Amino acid sequence: MTEKKRNSNTVSQIILAVVVALLAGGTAPWWWGEVFPAKDNDDTEEVVNLTEQEETNNIWRKGRLEIPISSSNSGRVADLDEGNLIPLGTSISPRDADIFAYHSVHDIIIQPGVSKGDGITFDAQFLKMADRSIDYQECKEAGSLDKISQHIPTSNIKKGSCICMRTTEGRLARFSLIKENYSGNNRSIEIDYIVWKKE
Known part of the structure; x- marks a missing residue:
């Protein structure tokens, strides 16, 4: 038997033994990692998943709200901390309001709740x-x-845009405008929102 055939038989026997061992549920031999090195693990996906998991665990409240558009100091405003609407012009205090949508001369405006009386300072803040997404x-x-x-x-909020804010209770939150209804008497905007827990 020539040297070339002997080497070929030896290699064939080694390959056959490894394949049989792997099929039978065995482990790869010690030299397997040297011959077939493992690819470097890309931890990026794992880090992204971890970040998403941490963010999910940090959520206080999330959902959707349809907020009526007011033309005066009546209507309803959104309280993101509680995930509900607060009526204006009643004995219920609007102090916990986080988003107020109203009709101005040329556009629909949103602001962080009801102002403290001067039109420029609020308990919530954009x-x-x-x-x-943010x-x-x-x-x-x-x-x-x-x-x-x-x-x-x-009109300045593009589809897919996010607004980050601090709520009246001091939590960080974000929301997106997902639907607008500007016709008829029941005009409204619909938002998708997330409120995170306080640190």
């Missing part, structure tokens, strides 16, 4: 607007940056 960390960092307008025309 922090950032972006034409994409996560908890970005919303948190926006709290220390320059503030955005507290009166946002809905």
